[in-house]
Amino acid sequence: MELGSEYDLDLNKLNISSNNLFHYLESYNCQFFDSGRSALRHIPFNQNKAVLLPEFICESVSNCFPSQNIIFYNITEDLQIDLDDLKRKITPQVATLYICHYFGAVQSAQILSYLRRMADECGIMIIEDTTQSFFSINHITGDYMIASIRKWLPIPLGGVLYTKKAQDLPALDHIKTSSDNTRSYGMILKNLFLKNELDCNAKYRQIFTECEEKLDTSDEILQISDFSRFLISCIDIPELIAARRSNYHFLTLELQKIGLQPVCALAENDCPLVFPLRVKNRDSFRSYLMEHKIYCAVHWPFDHFRPEFRPMAQKNAETLISLPIDQRYQKNDMTYLRDIIFQYGGELLF
């Protein structure tokens, strides 16, 4: 048994689904890119004025904005937008507001409708990052929505930019189409490894590492590859949502027995990205899980950019851990995960 980390890709389960992501997004204008950051870079935001970014954000997002234009606003302990702080930072210099939902939990309706009104009044563009709430969205707040979809789906690359039908998207014709599906070699090798068919874990890990490095250093905007599009067309979204909710629900009930609960609450229609915990001595716990082949992401390691304005980003970097609950896993996997956590000897609760 092995949980978490990169997806594998099973070539014998590729059947085009009518309930795929293209169908899921059919009420929006959509453009697909090689990554979420390409989708973000394609938005015609004002490069010369300030952007309000949540302090708790992936480094790859802040890298898309001129650093001298970035103003951070605070995020609360339970990952809500700190509206009082944000209000204080709205000035005529601000042209763009970047908002984010965390781990599947959509920001409260009151906050979102306030922000929408305020933005309309002040002529501010809202960019809404739905990377972590991609399958929770019922309505949207932003002028432009972006998401990196690779964390949800077994695809080598993929990001999406979308808007309401009434809002046009920027022209796409000059943007080249990627054909770099290198990560899928790793995903396919991982599949052979997990099926005990080929001893190739060093190789697929090498491929994943190299792909990640390449993505981090590339700043060309590319359209998504045809292969990624094909893979997307094969993934049944209602099944994915149901599996994630079911795994999350199981863990919620089990882990509360030892006093653990997710760091933010999901509404009934939300779909979880992971099961996010805030724990004491996070690194020890993470190493323990790794010894039991449970590989957990950290959202996000601190990038040391303007630490003085980002207390919660630092705290989260030190205390949060993301347990895998995605559609690859079923009840027996979650039972294994629970048992391993129950057997942990260390202290977890603050």
Added chain:
Amino acid sequence: MELGSEYDLDLNKLNISSNNLFHYLESYNCQFFDSGRSALRHIPFNQNKAVLLPEFICESVSNCFPSQNIIFYNITEDLQIDLDDLKRKITPQVATLYICHYFGAVQSAQILSYLRRMADECGIMIIEDTTQSFFSINHITGDYMIASIRKWLPIPLGGVLYTKKAQDLPALDHIKTSSDNTRSYGMILKNLFLKNELDCNAKYRQIFTECEEKLDTSDEILQISDFSRFLISCIDIPELIAARRSNYHFLTLELQKIGLQPVCALAENDCPLVFPLRVKNRDSFRSYLMEHKIYCAVHWPFDHFRPEFRPMAQKNAETLISLPIDQRYQKNDMTYLRDIIFQYGGELLF
């Protein structure tokens, strides 16, 4: 350098082409299956009456007909239909005539128009096997055309049944869609091996062998997999044809210097499957090429079914060798192939 044998699959060259096979076949009714034999089995031929089969044919074809109904007709040394022999075998018991083109060379227009007329007069169904002439076809003769397309294209599985627009195809709705893309694991591993990225040739050869065995023992008719369809959509057919013709032309000019010429002549618009030679001591020559990593198919090993009626099938099984000239290869590959043949010490000419 390594030539021949199964295709590898490069995941970083998958771009949907507007000049793909679906476009190539757009003037026909088409149905795609997991294999040529599934395509053949889907044809509503009369199972209770005799079928005329060319003596020189792959065992997988004759296995699709009740053996007691098979009557073989002769094929000449240069792989033309022996019309005199065929005429003698037309009786009221014959309901189906199976015709085949070899190695890209289409049967002569006179023979084909005679057969079409005769079939119409006698109420005989013509099944035309275009597996080896798939990219030579300008016009068609049969009531139903079938082809296995896996020998032309880097796809895990694929066969096609097609007719003129005026001729309906049998219903397809009850036929399940395959999702067995196992062969593509082998193709992808072979690609990593050829790129010197992974030492996995034993594994991909094992996969290819197992897939071949599975195909030989399966008799379920399945539609082509969605993944194979996607891969087909990425292959540019005019490029494929141009590369094959160019390689074939080069070898024709070079090998005639040592008195070797292909076993059948291609017309100007024909596209070669392979470069077929008839040579003395074929097995020694084939082993020699293999020592130099040139892997040549034999079309076809003799299946020992009714040898007394199939003299040319036996002779071909002993003397023919198929040199690889497909779209994977460029001039330097063909130069290597020529040089290795020129360096051969053994006797080749009859």
